Amino acid sequence: MPSRRQFARHLTAALALAGLFAGIVPSPLRAEQAPTVFAAASLTNAFQDIGKLYREKTGKDVVFSFAASSALAKQLEAGAPAAIFASADTKWMDYADGKDLTLKATRVTPIGNSLVLIMPADTAKDVTLDASFDWLGFLGADGRIVTGLTDSVPAGIYAKTALTSLGAWDKVRARIVGTESVRAALALVERGEAAAGIVYSTDAAIASNVKVVATFPADSHPPVEYPLEIVKGQDNPATLAFFEFLTGPAAKAVYAKYGFVVK
Numbered sequence: 001m002p003s004r005r006q007f008a009r010h011l012t013a014a015l016a017l018a019g020l021f022a023g024i025v026p027s028p029l030r031a032e033q034a035p036t037v038f039a040a041a042s043l044t045n046a047f048q049d050i051g052k053l054y055r056e057k058t059g060k061d062v063v064f065s066f067a068a069s070s071a072l073a074k075q076l077e078a079g080a081p082a083a084i085f086a087s088a089d090t091k092w093m094d095y096a097d098g099k100d101l102t103l104k105a106t107r108v109t110p111i112g113n114s115l116v117l118i119m120p121a122d123t124a125k126d127v128t129l130d131a132s133f134d135w136l137g138f139l140g141a142d143g144r145i146v147t148g149l150t151d152s153v154p155a156g157i158y159a160k161t162a163l164t165s166l167g168a169w170d171k172v173r174a175r176i177v178g179t180e181s182v183r184a185a186l187a188l189v190e191r192g193e194a195a196a197g198i199v200y201s202t203d204a205a206i207a208s209n210v211k212v213v214a215t216f217p218a219d220s221h222p223p224v225e226y227p228l229e230i231v232k233g234q235d236n237p238a239t240l241a242f243f244e245f246l247t248g249p250a251a252k253a254v255y256a257k258y259g260f261v262v263k
Contacts, residue, residue, distance in 0.1 A: 032060070032237075032238050033238065034060065034061040034062055034063050034238070035062055035063070035083035035084060035234070035238050035239045035242055036062075036063040036064075036065060036081060036082045036083050036084075037062060037063065037064050037065070037082065037083065037084045037085075037086065037242075038065050038067075038072040038075065038076065038080075038082040038084070038085045038086065038231075039064060039065070039066050039072075039084075039085075039086040040066070040067075040068070040069045040072070040086060040087055040088035040154065040182075040226065041066050041067055041068060041088075041181040041182055041183040041184075042088055042113065042155070042182050042183070042199075042200050042202060042203055043066065043086055043088075043226065044064075044066045044183065045206055045258060046202075046254050046255055046257075046258045046260065047064055047066075047086070048064065049254045049257075050245070050246065050250070050251045050254050051064060053250050053251075053254070054242060054245050057250070058241070060238070060241075060242075062242055065082070066183075067180075067181060068088075068148060068149075068152070068153040068154070068180055068181040068182070069087040069088045069089060069092040069093075069153070069154050070092055070149075070152040070153055070154070071180070071181075072085065072087070072092075073085070073087070073092040073093075073095050073096050073101075076096055076099075076101045076102075076231065077096075077099050077101060082231050082234070083230065083231055083234040083236075083238075083239040083242075084228060084229070084230055084231065084234070084239060084242070084243055084246075085101075085102055085228070085229055085231055086226060086227075086228045086246075087154070087226065087227055087228075088113075088154040088155065088182075088200075088224070088226055089154035089157065089158070089222075089224070089225065089227075090222075090225060090227055091154070091157065092154065093107065093227040093229060096229070097229070100232065101231060101232055102229040102230065102231055102232055103229055103230045103231070103232055103235060104229065106228075106229050106230040106235070106243070107227050107228065107229045108227070108228050108229075108247055109225050109226060109227045109228070109263065110226070110228065110246070110247045110251075110252070110255070110262065110263055111225075111226045111255050111260040111261060111262055111263060112223055112224055112225050112226065112260065112261035112263065113200040113201060113202055113224040113225075113226070113259075113260055113261065114200065114201045114215055114216070114218070114224060114261070115155075115158050115159065115162060115198065115199075115200060115201075115215070115216040115221060115224060116198070116199060116200065116201045116204055116212045116214065116215050116216065117129065117196055117197070117198055117212070117213050117214040117215075117216070118186075118189055118196065118197045118198075118199055118204050118207075118210045118211065118212055118213065119189065119195065119196050119197075119210065119211055119213050120189055120190070120192045120209060120210060120211075121209050121210055121211045122192075122209075123192075123195070124210075124211035124213050125213060126213050126214065127213050127214045128214065129166060129214045129215075129216055129217065129220075130166065130217075131166055131167050133166070133168070135168050135171055135172045135175075136171060136172070136175075138196075139172070139175055139195050139196065140195065143175065143194075143195030143196065144175050144176070144177050144194050144195055144196075145172060145175055145176050145177065145194065145195065145196045145197065145198060146176075146177045146178075146179055146185040146188045146189060146194040146196075146197045146198075147159040147176065147177075147178065147179070147182070147185050147197060147198040147199065148178060148179060148180075148181060148182050148184075148185060149178035149179065149180065150176060150178055151178075153178070153179070153180065153181060153182065154182075154224075155181075155182035155185065155198065155199060155200060156178050156179075156198075158198075158221045158222070158224060159176075159198040159221075160176075161220070161221040161222065162198075162216045162217075162220040162221040165217075165219075165220040165221065166216075166217075166220055177194065182199050182200060182203055183203065185197045185198070185199055186199050186203045186204070186207055186210070189207075189210050190207050190208065190209045190210050191209075192209075196213075197210070198216075200224060201215070201259055202258050202259045202260055205258065205259045206258070226260075228243070228246060228247075230243055
């Protein structure tokens, strides 16, 4: 028969082991995980505000990851965890659909945007964008236009299409500097490191040192639209609740405040 001291040691070990297992809760009973939203860089300010509103109304958090839509789609393809994908164009949402990464049946397109030409505020001069516009005269001897990468980032794709439509692409392509996101292009113009930039109107609106000098004709490029979809396998209550909030009245008020076209 174990001594009283041995019994006490066995009891202490058993209690410690019980405490260890008490901390392991089966996954269905764990606290609800905050959904992660992959969103186009141009949605940063609006989505951050919407996330704060959602927390105030529900007490629940949302995690955001902002980047170019192209980068986010590739991250999803590589297995990065996300619950919702918000793209700045239909191309990359269609790409995600084609790779069976998202639930196409959940797609909504609640907002749109416009494409604008911006300059640093201290050098800005209003112009009219049409087929007769003198881009090289506008840029000067060595001026550069920054925008998103024209083969992948939505803002850059829109920019290339618009410039081609206006008969200007071949003239200015050597002057185009592509960046990893529209917000990166905006920052270069804001710091005066580029003569001009092609971004969305909502980006220009939040910058302190740039001016919109022209808006590209609507018929020079496809409509700037923001489709949203739930990621495959993530149609759980937490995700569905925030997804619905993104298209509700409170979110629409935020979109309008930042200058998005609310549909």
